[in-house]
Amino acid sequence: xxxxxxxxxxxxxxxxxxxxxxxxxxxxxxxxxxxxxxxxxxxxxxxxxxxxxxxxxxxxxxxxxxxxxxxxxxxxxxxxxxxxxxxxxxxxxxxxxxxxxxxxxxxxxxxxxxxxxxxxxxxxxxxxxxxxxxxxxxxxxxxxxxxxxxxxxxxxxxxxxxxxxxxxxxxxxxxxxxxxxxxxxxxxxxxxxxxxxxxxxxxxxxxxxxxxxxxxxxxxxxxxxxxxxxxxxxxxxxxxxxxxxxxxxxxxxxxxxxxxxxxxxxxxxxxxxxxxxxxxxxxxxxxxxxxxxxxxxxxxxxxxxxxxxxxxxxxxxxxxxxxxxxxxxxxxxxxxxxxxxxxx
Numbered sequence: 001x002x003x004x005x006x007x008x009x010x011x012x013x014x015x016x017x018x019x020x021x022x023x024x025x026x027x028x029x030x031x032x033x034x035x036x037x038x039x040x041x042x043x044x045x046x047x048x049x050x051x052x053x054x055x056x057x058x059x060x061x062x063x064x065x066x067x068x069x070x071x072x073x074x075x076x077x078x079x080x081x082x083x084x085x086x087x088x089x090x091x092x093x094x095x096x097x098x099x100x101x102x103x104x105x106x107x108x109x110x111x112x113x114x115x116x117x118x119x120x121x122x123x124x125x126x127x128x129x130x131x132x133x134x135x136x137x138x139x140x141x142x143x144x145x146x147x148x149x150x151x152x153x154x155x156x157x158x159x160x161x162x163x164x165x166x167x168x169x170x171x172x173x174x175x176x177x178x179x180x181x182x183x184x185x186x187x188x189x190x191x192x193x194x195x196x197x198x199x200x201x202x203x204x205x206x207x208x209x210x211x212x213x214x215x216x217x218x219x220x221x222x223x224x225x226x227x228x229x230x231x232x233x234x235x236x237x238x239x240x241x242x243x244x245x246x247x248x249x250x251x252x253x254x255x256x257x258x259x260x261x262x263x264x265x266x267x268x269x270x271x272x273x274x275x276x277x278x279x280x281x282x283x284x285x286x287x288x289x290x291x292x293x294x295x296x297x298x299x300x301x302x303x304x305x306x307x308x309x310x311x312x313x314x315x316x317x318x319x320x321x322x323x324x325x326x327x328x329x330x331x332x333x334x335x336x337x338x339x340x341x342x343x344x
Contacts, residue, residue: 016070026053027063028072031085034173041076042085172267174260177227179220181260183267187220196223201239210246222246228256294338298328301341309337 011017030052034042050060067073076084171180171188180188193216197207210219222245229235313336314326321332328334
């Protein structure tokens, strides 16, 4: 299922797993939670991993080093970009079956009842939680890998957009679902909707018609409602509800809308932090440029000219700001000398 993070049995039976510390297992699972659909690359910061796993920053770094050393995790660091992580699957290649495996019978729609799983849980202190469901108990996603949004299609290696473009299209995953939400509250679909509907029990021809005729965001809203109702044990006829909801244009349930709003606000807070860091960096660059310009002009002055301009600057500046330091090491004196030199 494309919106679940899987852990192979081969890993659990491996020698590498036996040597892993508990903190490394927690970090492994958190990185898996943040993995992108289709590419398996994840971009959580060390702070995010630490908060989600309940670990210190140093413990997270040690865990990442152990996972990398054991071949369970790959990392990629590019200049100006956050570190990317990829879970390395441990399942070995197996020979194909001599005969096709029999198809398991699909449960009737009435059996799609919930098991008390957590859906779209948003907690500002601990971060998002993934959907916890008993196998075979909830809405099913298609087996095909999800296609990430964007003009480039699926990626084979970690690629991030430049900050300016990334700010315009920034989105955050909706835990337990194959969807994302933007800071403006738009839902983004990261999977093949027709196949997803088919795997919810909607007939293929009907799924194709619904996807063709309806806005993808409207379809996503109905599916989010269905996922929520299933997690609460209130979905008795999944395919029927989904079909009726898409045809009649059901809006988000209040509970789902509230949790999506919490997720959207979390993204907004992250974007504000990014914007603040960018503004701080811009101010530092501007200050450095100004200091470089001042130094360049001062270096071109002769000693006599420089002494004269320093004396003139001290006379023009308020006495309190030059009383303790009437020299060029005083930034006010230095700036005033620069202004006077440009005026000569």
